[in-house]
Amino acid sequence: MSGMVTEVRPPRRDEMAAYYRALPCANGLPSWEPADAAWHGGPEPWPPQRTPASAEQLEKLAAADIENESFHPIATFVDGECVGASATISFEVTVPGGRTARMAGVTATGVIATHRRRGYLRQMVQAMFEAAWERGEPLAMLSASEGSIYGRFGFSPATYRTRWELARHEAALLPAEPDPGSLELVDAAQAKTAWPRVHAEVRAHRVGELSPLPGRWDGLSDEADGTNGPLRFLAHRDKHGDVDGIANFRLPWSPTADRAGTLVVEALEATNSVAYRALWGLLIDFDLTKTVVAPGRPRDEPLRWMLTNPRAMRITRQTDNLWARLLDVPRALTQRSYLAPGSLNFTIDDDQMWPANNGTWHMKADDAVATCVPTDGTADLTITLSALSSLYFGGMSAQNLAHAGHITAHADGAIGHLARMFWTDPEPHNSFGF
Numbered sequence: 340m341s342g343m344v345t346e347v348r349p350p351r352r353d354e355m356a357a358y359y360r361a362l363p364c365a366n367g368l369p370s371w372e373p374a375d376a377a378w379h380g381g382p383e384p385w386p387p388q389r390t391p392a393s394a395e396q397l398e399k400l401a402a403a404d405i406e407n408e409s410f411h412p413i414a415t416f417v418d419g420e421c422v423g424a425s426a427t428i429s430f431e432v433t434v435p436g437g438r439t440a441r442m443a444g445v446t447a448t449g450v451i452a453t454h455r456r457r458g459y460l461r462q463m464v465q466a467m468f469e470a471a472w473e474r475g476e477p478l479a480m481l482s483a484s485e486g487s488i489y490g491r492f493g494f495s496p497a498t499y500r501t502r503w504e505l506a507r508h509e510a511a512l513l514p515a516e517p518d519p520g521s522l523e524l525v526d527a528a529q530a531k532t533a534w535p536r537v538h539a540e541v542r543a544h545r546v547g548e549l550s551p552l553p554g555r556w557d558g559l560s561d562e563a564d565g566t567n568g569p570l571r572f573l574a575h576r577d578k579h580g581d582v583d584g585i586a587n588f589r590l591p592w593s594p595t596a597d598r599a600g601t602l603v604v605e606a607l608e609a610t611n612s613v614a615y616r617a618l619w620g621l622l623i624d625f626d627l628t629k630t631v632v633a634p635g636r637p638r639d640e641p642l643r644w645m646l647t648n649p650r651a652m653r654i655t656r657q658t659d660n661l662w663a664r665l666l667d668v669p670r671a672l673t674q675r676s677y678l679a680p681g682s683l684n685f686t687i688d689d690d691q692m693w694p695a696n697n698g699t700w701h702m703k704a705d706d707a708v709a710t711c712v713p714t715d716g717t718a719d720l721t722i723t724l725s726a727l728s729s730l731y732f733g734g735m736s737a738q739n740l741a742h743a744g745h746i747t748a749h750a751d752g753a754i755g756h757l758a759r760m761f762w763t764d765p766e767p768h769n770s771f772g773f
């Protein structure tokens with residue numbers, strides 16, 4: 340391999356087709372590890388592999404991506420041949436306190452099979468961190484195709500996603516006040532108008548939710564998607580007639596008798612509990628169906644507490660969803676607010692990719708403002724960069740991270756104090772990925 344010229348840099352416009360060919364989304368090779376259960380309604384836990392994209396499709400992709408100012412591709416070239424590709428997308432993510440932080444979302448990533456395990460992914464990740472820092476994005480996030488790849492770069496789980504099923508005959512809701520609003524089956528055009536408004540309101544309050552990419556809901560359509568059938572849209576209007584909740588669902592063709600009568604809820608967001616309850620109320624008791632399947636849902640789905648039999652909601656798959664990695668520790672920590680006021684000195688000493696994060700930091704939080712500055716004072720605890728990244732969104736247990744050795748207390752009560760400061764409720768969730 341000596342004598343090879345390796346470059347890690349953004350691809351030029353005329354290199355974009357070669358760039359995509361390194362990616363599973365274009366070359367058709369697997370992009371996700373096999374699992375015991377599917378995320379969707381059907382039985383296939385590993386999607387069929389796709390045929391590679393045509394030159395024409397790649398050109399279309401390139402034209403769209405070049406237009407998109409929040410898309411930042413990076414590639415590895417060996418002797419001029421593109422062997423690795425990745426990209427970050429600039430998002431805003433909701434952090435505790437109803438604020439947002441700028442975030443570099445690491446997306447489609449691949450190193451071609453003949454060139455893997457030579458350190459190219461590591462170099463691309465480092466380059467993406469540097470570019471994100473320069474853009475002023477204090478943290479990065481991603482969803483991991485395999486759980487053992489990204490911890491070494493400082494990423495650690497921050498949100499979960501859950502798939503659950505509910506048999507219709509068990510789907511009884513507890514009594515509630517009558518709904519002053521109404522439900523309506525709408526078409527794709529109406530859904531496209533409603534989704535951005537509903538999501539904007541939801542994400543203002545839900546930690547972990549993301550700003551939508553341009554065109555996020557453009558693909559919604561009333562046309563059938565093969566044997567999956569068309570997507571249907573159920574909207575809820577408040578008493579003034581404004582849409583305050585919406586769901587996308589499907590009644591797919593069932594290849595086997597045991598799957599017949601499945602209603603799949605592909606997305607559901609509501610700005611308030613009345614709309615949320617009304618939407619689910621119809622979807623879990625839809626005539627001529629047997630089972631509701633809801634993939635990609637929060638682990639702490641409130642519907643469970645609305646059922647007469649909370650156990651009837653059966654979790655059939657659950658995994659980490661977005662992983663977080665703080666790039667600029669003081670800046671990230673001062674973006675969010677903290678449940679319990681207080682101050683804390685903590686040491687980070689394991690950040691090899693971004694050494695500026697190492698040192699002892701003095702953090703102080705009151706109701707609205709937090710500060711985080713270097714200190715010569717004694718540390719209350721030492722925490723790994725990845726544990727701090729998980730804690731940042733407020734959904735992980737500081738006690739568990741300490742049990743596992745990711746946090747070491749140097750003062751009495753330090754872990755409890757850390758836990759109370761960082762906690763958030765409801766737990767972080769992102770209703771779509773990237």
Ligand SMILES: CC(C)(COP(=O)(O)OP(=O)(O)OC[C@H]1O[C@@H](n2cnc3c(N)ncnc32)[C@H](O)[C@@H]1OP(=O)(O)O)[C@@H](O)C(=O)NCCC(=O)NCCS
Nearest residue numbers: 448449450455456457458459460461482483484485487488
């Ligand atoms: C995952 C993938 C991008 C890794 O690229 P790569 O260039 O081989 O990774 P690197 O050589 O830079 O590896 C960096 C480190 O991660 C480790 N690593 C890389 N992929 C790994 C994997 N799948 N499982 C466990 N460890 C892995 C390497 O051993 C290396 O460890 P070290 O730093 O301790 O030596 C590449 O194998 C690939 O394209 N896989 C198929 C598609 C895919 O899974 N993409 C990810 C989408 S999220």
